[in-house]
Amino acid sequence: MTDGHDPLIVAFCCNWCSYAGADLAGMSRTQYPTNVRIIRVMCSGMVHPNLVIDAFTKGADGVLICGCHPGDCHYIEGNLRTEKRADAIELMLEDFGLEPERFRLEWISASEGQRFAEVVNEMVEQLRMLGPNPYQT
Amino acid sequence: MGDASGEVAITDEEPKVGVYVCECGINISATVDVERVAELAKTLPNVEVSRFYKYMCSDPGQQLIKNDIKEHNLTHVVVASCSPRMHEPTFKACIEEAGLNSYCFEMANIREQCSWVHKDKDMATMKAYSLVAAAVARASLLEPLEKMKISVTPTALVIGAGIAGIQAALDIADTGYKTYLVERTPSVGGRMAQLDKTFPTLDCSACILTPKMVDVARHPNIELLTYSEVTDIDGYVGNYKVKVKKKARSVDETKCTGCGVCTENCPVLLQPQIYERPKEAPEVRERENVDELISKHSHYEAPLVQILLDVNEKFRYLPKDVLEYLSFKLDIPLSVIYRVATFYKSLSLVPRGHFHIKVCLGTACHVRGARKIVDAVRSNIADTEEGLFSLERVNCLGACAIGPTLVVNDDYHGNMSISKVGELLTSLETEYNETKEEVVEE
Ligand code: SF4
Ligand code: FES
Numbered sequence: 001m002t003d004g005h006d007p008l009i010v011a012f013c014c015n016w017c018s019y020a021g022a023d024l025a026g027m028s029r030t031q032y033p034t035n036v037r038i039i040r041v042m043c044s045g046m047v048h049p050n051l052v053i054d055a056f057t058k059g060a061d062g063v064l065i066c067g068c069h070p071g072d073c074h075y076i077e078g079n080l081r082t083e084k085r086a087d088a089i090e091l092m093l094e095d096f097g098l099e100p101e102r103f104r105l106e107w108i109s110a111s112e113g114q115r116f117a118e119v120v121n122e123m124v125e126q127l128r129m130l131g132p133n134p135y136q137t
Numbered sequence: 138m139g140d141a142s143g144e145v146a147i148t149d150e151e152p153k154v155g156v157y158v159c160e161c162g163i164n165i166s167a168t169v170d171v172e173r174v175a176e177l178a179k180t181l182p183n184v185e186v187s188r189f190y191k192y193m194c195s196d197p198g199q200q201l202i203k204n205d206i207k208e209h210n211l212t213h214v215v216v217a218s219c220s221p222r223m224h225e226p227t228f229k230a231c232i233e234e235a236g237l238n239s240y241c242f243e244m245a246n247i248r249e250q251c252s253w254v255h256k257d258k259d260m261a262t263m264k265a266y267s268l269v270a271a272a273v274a275r276a277s278l279l280e281p282l283e284k285m286k287i288s289v290t291p292t293a294l295v296i297g298a299g300i301a302g303i304q305a306a307l308d309i310a311d312t313g314y315k316t317y318l319v320e321r322t323p324s325v326g327g328r329m330a331q332l333d334k335t336f337p338t339l340d341c342s343a344c345i346l347t348p349k350m351v352d353v354a355r356h357p358n359i360e361l362l363t364y365s366e367v368t369d370i371d372g373y374v375g376n377y378k379v380k381v382k383k384k385a386r387s388v389d390e391t392k393c394t395g396c397g398v399c400t401e402n403c404p405v406l407l408q409p410q411i412y413e414r415p416k417e418a419p420e421v422r423e424r425e426n427v428d429e430l431i432s433k434h435s436h437y438e439a440p441l442v443q444i445l446l447d448v449n450e451k452f453r454y455l456p457k458d459v460l461e462y463l464s465f466k467l468d469i470p471l472s473v474i475y476r477v478a479t480f481y482k483s484l485s486l487v488p489r490g491h492f493h494i495k496v497c498l499g500t501a502c503h504v505r506g507a508r509k510i511v512d513a514v515r516s517n518i519a520d521t522e523e524g525l526f527s528l529e530r531v532n533c534l535g536a537c538a539i540g541p542t543l544v545v546n547d548d549y550h551g552n553m554s555i556s557k558v559g560e561l562l563t564s565l566e567t568e569y570n571e572t573k574e575e576v577v578e579e
Contacts (some may be wrong), residue, residue, distance in 0.1 A: 015222075023220045026249030034260040037267060038250050040221070117254070 007061035007127035009036040009120065012051070014044045016074040017109045018066030024113030032117040033124045036064070043067070044105075045078025049089045052103065053096065059136045062102045062127045064119065069107040079107070099130055152277040153185040155211040156269060157202060159193035159218035161248055168252040170262040174217065177266050183277045185209050193218050194227055202228070203235040211237070213276040217245035217269045238281030245272040289375030294319065296367055299327025300346060303353050310358035318353060319381055320363045325350050413471060414464045421462035426451065431466055441469060441477055445484055453493070454485040482531065490527035492565050494518075495544045499533030502540035510541045513558040521566060 013019040019040050025032065041047055044067025052063045065086070067079040086105040093100050106119050156178040160166040171189040178187040186205050190198050193216055205211055214232050218224060221244040229239040247265040255261040291314055295306045298320035306318040324330070330350075332342040353359055362381055369380035388399065421427060430447045434440035441463075448459055455478050464471040478484050494514055498507050511530060518526040536542045539551025543558075550561060 019220075020222060023222060023246075023249040026220075026251075026253035029253055031256065032254055034251075034255050034257070034264040037264075037271065038246070039271075040246075 005128055005132055007035055007124060007132070008059070009062040009064055009123055009127070010055045010060045011036050011038045011064040011066060011120075012041050012044065012047045013038050013066045013108075014068060014074075014078075015040055015042050017068035017072060018044070018106075018116070020110035021066070021108040021112045021116045024110065025117045026113070028113050030113055030117040032120040035124050035127075036120050043073065043075050043078035045073070045075065045081040045085075047082065047085070049085050049092060052089050053092060056093070056096065056098055056102070056133060057135050059133060061130075061133045061136075062104070062123050064103075064123060065105045066108045066116070066119075067105075069109055072109065097134065101126055101130060102133070150212065152183045152212045153210060154181075154183045154213045154215055154273055154276050155202065155205050155209065156181075156184055156187040156273060157193055157198075157214070157216045157218075158187070158189040158247075158265075158269070159198070159216065160189060160191045161193075161218060161252075162191065165218070165248050165252040165265075168255055168258055168261045169247055169265045170258060171265075173262055174247075174266050174269060178269050178273065181270055181273045183213075184273060185211060194224050199228075199231040202231055206232065206235040206237055213237075213241045213243070213279060215243045215245060215269065215272045215276050217247045217265065217272065219248040220244075220246050220250070240282040241276070241279050243272045243276040243279065245269045287375065290377075291315070292317070294367075294377070294379055297321075297327070298325035298353070298361070298363070300329040300349070302327070303346075303349050306353055306359055307349065307356065310356050314358065316356075316359045317381075318359055318361050319365050319367055320361075321366050323364045325353060325361070325363060414468060415461050415471075418465050419458060419461045421458045422452075422456060424462075427459055427462060428466075431463070441467065441474065442481070445474075445478060445481075449484050453489045453491075454487055488524065488527070489529075490518075490525050491569060492526050492545050493529065494526060495529045495531045495534065497532070497534040497536070497540060497542045497544075498530050499537060499540070501537035502533075502542055505541045507541040509555060510543060510553050510558060513555040514543070514562070517559055517562045521562075525566065525569060526562070 011022075013022055019038065022038055044065050047065050052065070055063050065082060067073065067082050070079055070083075073079040082105065086103070089103055090100045093103055104119070104123060106115075108116050108119070156175065158171045158175045158178070160171050165171060175187045175189040178184055186209055188201065188205075190201060192198050193202075202214060202216075206214070214228070214237065216224075216228050225242075225244055228244070229242050232242055233239040245265070245268040247268055251261055251265050251268065255264065293306075293309045293314050294317045295302045295309070296319050298306070298318050302318060302320070303325060306316045310316045318325070326346060329335070329342055329346045334340065335342050335345070354361055362383060364386060365381050365383045367379060368382045371378045371380075427448070430444055430451070431440070433447070434443040437443060444463065444467075445455060448463075449455055452459070460474050460478065461471060463469070464474050478486060496502075496507060496511050496514060498511070502510075511528070514526075514528050518528060534542050534544055534549070536549055536551060539549075541553045542549060542551050543553055544550070545561070545565065550557075553561075
């Protein structure tokens with residue numbers, strides 16, 4: 001936040017694991033930068049690629065999808081769908097002229113608050129290097 | 138769920154949102170300027186009232202919301218406080234008591250996901266504000282939902298009638314539910330019906346299983362579908378539609394008493410021929426050599442094991458045609474030959490490689506990482522020439538002191554590691570290629 005560009009990350013977190021993981025980061029007072037806005041979804045599998053592209057075209061610098069670890073999805077195979085969608089999203093980003101590094105899919109369980117903070121930290125670093133999203137007006 | 142008429146209808150009106158920012162003692166207010174957030178929220182579209190309070194979840198806090206709903210005719214409520222995983226149900230109940238639909242509620246998590254994870258007060262405040270703004274935007278779009286009741290079909294389907302399926306079906310049926318038990322094979326019982334004793338008590342397997350098999354067939358709540366397969370599952374929890382294919386049974390089930398007389402008159406004869414001694418001398422590879430092996434041991438009274446060992450050594454396994462030939466020559470039923478052939482570990486019914494590798498998985502080797510050795514061997518031999526290596530896992534080679542142990546043909550190699558496996562196999566492969574070249578040169 002010192003060097004000009006302060007990236008904005010939209011994080012879709014599934015209600016059952018990753019949102020709880022992010023809560024745990026709070027309960028254990030694990031610090032991470034303020035750049036992330038968490039959106040609670042029932043399952044990572046309901047994050048349609050269009051939502052991700054929307055977020056980018058409306059100016060988000062990075063998008064993060066967090067779901068339960070494979071095998072742990074509350075809806076059995078929602079996160080497997082997410083995994084497939086992530087591939088599609090990466091292809092779409094190329095077409096939009098956006099670096100694939102701006103998008104990230106992570107499995108974060110309810111006990112991995114630390115991991116959530118790590119991921120946000122890494123992403124903020126990464127996005128600082130990439131600079132602002134060209135769609136920002 | 139309260140009845141719909143008592144609730145405020147909101148569909149045609151502009152939404153009126155109430156925003157409530159919680160201090161949670163100092164849990165939130167230490168890092169987030171709640172007063173400022175509440176103040177800023179007033180400027181957001183659709184926001185009618187915006188307040189902050191020390192403990193939103195307390196009785197006075199909830200009362201504040203209820204009063205505002207009445208006074209300002211609020212249609213939606215946003216509470217910015219702790220995680221919805223903590224107090225969403227509390228506030229939903231609160232607005233419902235005040236006559237709002239409980240789904241017209243949204244929470245902004247400014248404690249677990251803001252005040253507790255950030256230190257910089259300005260930035261945390263701005264983040265809290267943007268979370269509130271997002272919650273307000275979402276809340277304005279929320280429509281009241283009704284909870285419905287959907288009837289369920291109180292019936293269970295159990296797939297597979299092994300001991301587990303049988304017991305499950307019995308348990309469910311005993312609680313009074315109609316249960317369908319589907320089994321692919323013609324009879325229930327599964328693997329357990331093939332066992333003599335069960336581990337670890339060595340109880341008689343049939344004594345446990347057979348009464349349950351009878352119960353399952355006789356239970357008034359169980360419909361048994363043997364020789365049937367599930368072909369399609371559709372629907373959702375409580376209302377599944379399952380297609381079961383009942384294979385042709387060629388008798389009239391309602392008339393059949395299981396007397397078995399039909400088998401005597403059955404025009405189709407399906408006898409497993411392969412287990413008998415062939416009636417004529419079968420075709421066999423290298424007949425002379427096999428004959429020689431047989432005559433070599435003819436002085437024994439029971440030469441079978443010796444002959445099988447020799448055959449195994451010669452061909453590196455027991456080819457089927459040779460076994461049939463032995464059966465004919467020695468006048469021993471093929472089933473007996475198979476019994477012997479499958480009993481001894483040193484005999485193999487599938488071809489073994491030029492180098493047959495046995496990896497010990499006995500307790501001593503196991504604790505020293507024998508599994509990794511197996512994996513290493515497997516990956517090392519994966520793309521070698523077909524027939525060069527084969528891998529077998531054995532339980533104890535009697536060389537525990539030098540474990541993890543592996544044996545190549547008859548040579549023991551102890552204290553194996555992943556890298557040593559790699560070296561060993563490469564040297565064997567080179568050795569083999571060299572001898573092959575020599576042969577070619579000669
Ligand atoms: S509503 Fe949540 S944040 Fe507010 S006082 Fe209660 S527990 Fe704390
Ligand atoms: S419920 Fe967490 S990924 Fe599906």
